[in-house]
Amino acid sequence: MKTMFHIGRYFVFMFQVFSKPEKHKIWFRQFFREVQSLGLSSTGIIILVSLFIGAAITIQMAYNITSPLVPDYVISLTTRDTMLLEFSSTIISLVLAGKVGSNIASEIGTMRVSEQIDALEIMGINPASFLVSPKILAFMFFIPFLVIISMFVGIAGGWLSAVFVGVISPQDYITGIQLYFIPYYVTYSIIKSLFYAFLIVSISSYQGYYVSGGALEVGRASTRAVVYSIVLILTFDLILTQLLLS
Amino acid sequence: MIVVEGVNKTFNEAQILKNVEAKFHPGKVNMVIGKSGSGKTVLLKSLVGLHKIDSGSITFDGRDFTKMRTKEKIAIRKEVGMLFQGGALFDSSTIEENVIYPLDMFTNFTKAEKLKRANFCLERVNLTGVNKQFPSELSGGMQKRAAIARAIALNPKYLFCDEPNSGLDPQTAIVIDKLIQEITKEYGITTVVNTHDMNSVLAGADSVVFIFEGHSWWHGSRTDLLDSGNPELDDFLFSSELMRRIRPTKQHK
Numbered sequence A: 001m002k003t004m005f006h007i008g009r010y011f012v013f014m015f016q017v018f019s020k021p022e023k024h025k026i027w028f029r030q031f032f033r034e035v036q037s038l039g040l041s042s043t044g045i046i047i048l049v050s051l052f053i054g055a056a057i058t059i060q061m062a063y064n065i066t067s068p069l070v071p072d073y074v075i076s077l078t079t080r081d082t083m084l085l086e087f088s089s090t091i092i093s094l095v096l097a098g099k100v101g102s103n104i105a106s107e108i109g110t111m112r113v114s115e116q117i118d119a120l121e122i123m124g125i126n127p128a129s130f131l132v133s134p135k136i137l138a139f140m141f142f143i144p145f146l147v148i149i150s151m152f153v154g155i156a157g158g159w160l161s162a163v164f165v166g167v168i169s170p171q172d173y174i175t176g177i178q179l180y181f182i183p184y185y186v187t188y189s190i191i192k193s194l195f196y197a198f199l200i201v202s203i204s205s206y207q208g209y210y211v212s213g214g215a216l217e218v219g220r221a222s223t224r225a226v227v228y229s230i231v232l233i234l235t236f237d238l239i240l241t242q243l244l245l246s
Numbered sequence B: 001m002i003v004v005e006g007v008n009k010t011f012n013e014a015q016i017l018k019n020v021e022a023k024f025h026p027g028k029v030n031m032v033i034g035k036s037g038s039g040k041t042v043l044l045k046s047l048v049g050l051h052k053i054d055s056g057s058i059t060f061d062g063r064d065f066t067k068m069r070t071k072e073k074i075a076i077r078k079e080v081g082m083l084f085q086g087g088a089l090f091d092s093s094t095i096e097e098n099v100i101y102p103l104d105m106f107t108n109f110t111k112a113e114k115l116k117r118a119n120f121c122l123e124r125v126n127l128t129g130v131n132k133q134f135p136s137e138l139s140g141g142m143q144k145r146a147a148i149a150r151a152i153a154l155n156p157k158y159l160f161c162d163e164p165n166s167g168l169d170p171q172t173a174i175v176i177d178k179l180i181q182e183i184t185k186e187y188g189i190t191t192v193v194n195t196h197d198m199n200s201v202l203a204g205a206d207s208v209v210f211i212f213e214g215h216s217w218w219h220g221s222r223t224d225l226l227d228s229g230n231p232e233l234d235d236f237l238f239s240s241e242l243m244r245r246i247r248p249t250k251q252h253k
């Protein structure tokens, strides 16, 4: 019952979010602000996480593949495909759900409890559209860049572990990442990430928008935003993988 | 003039406003008084359509707000300024940007014109030299004043203030009260002020509505207030030591 209520209200909310903006100039100003605050500011964490995971995957692969029958370049090939297929889209989005999702829910939630959303409404602004649509589109616009950055950095991380840990020779590593490269994997990851970006921002905005009460509820909403985003990202991972890869 | 007739409002089965009747006059400071939780904020938010009322009517100079569609409501909202109980300044924008917001939305002013208007409003509330600061960097009283500046940016015909001086020291409270009175008279604004501060009522109310448990229990002028003979109103008024001291004695009558 409660779930149905939320799903219904979520769709009504989305309908409000995508109604026509009042002033285009202001909309674009908000859009660029959000590209900065949701997208650009996430680059650091994405680089950090990708670099380390790329290195770790390479090292783990090297320890797992001990058979002399398997050539060394399989290690880097596997690292590359793990990054391309799953890590740089899904896992990165889980990380972003934590960072961006909680940020959005607490920002909008605080605006709700401190009556800033009412103040927007009094000024004749549709707060849902004004606050949320630039966020959704800005993040969907930027997430492909994050995905691609993550792919490059992850693969570079693997190479660094080849050079500094020496689990595989750098030459083999370079050979491996060039073998059997399937460009569609990149497209597939980017398509997935667009869905994830939409889910993260819309769910977190919804959670923030309907907060009532005070700081405690804002905190709860931001936890819910992260949890629901993660659950839905994983659900959509299954659905999209089935649809796009089979 | 704003006319409120038979307004009812329920939240999850709890009836908060019960058949509320009131008239708010132009060029006057119309005060709504009542205990905490009596429904003042709900009434004010219902007036501007932030809460949808269950029944009754609210007319702004003959225009029935409750029957309007969103488009028409927006036309009235251009004429409305509102000061929220907590100020409700946008905390990711500077003070200047806050005051410019409504101008961005509703006017085609150039940048220079908007800035000029914003500065005029900020000067009007005696708040200068903080244009580039963020709301969190200002004191409570300064935030309230900035919020008033924003509320008057579009030269509103109707001004709603929810407890403009709560949480302020008595001196600053008086400054804010004075300011609201002055702009009301100066521009002939229909001003509605929620308060439970008896100082501001006695100093500046042109008319008073007393809300008691969601009913519009009593209304009249500030001079009638002290000897209304209404027990619930007296209870509310003379709850403080200070007010008991100025209570008119029976012999006076």
Ligand SMILES: Nc1ncnc2c1ncn2[C@@H]1O[C@H](COP(=O)(O)OP(=O)(O)OP(=O)(O)O)[C@@H](O)[C@H]1O
Binding pocket: B011, B012, B016, B034, B035, B036, B037, B038, B039, B040, B041, B042, B043, B085, B196
């Ligand atoms: N959005 C809401 N949902 C449910 N109940 C609400 C809502 N807003 C207000 N109420 C209830 O309405 C009643 C009146 O609240 P209101 O905020 O109008 O009081 P008030 O007279 O403004 O008090 P104060 O002087 O403390 O500001 C309270 O019991 C409150 O719990």
Ligand SMILES: [Mg+2]
Binding pocket: B040, B041, B042, B085, B162
């Ligand atoms: Mg109140």
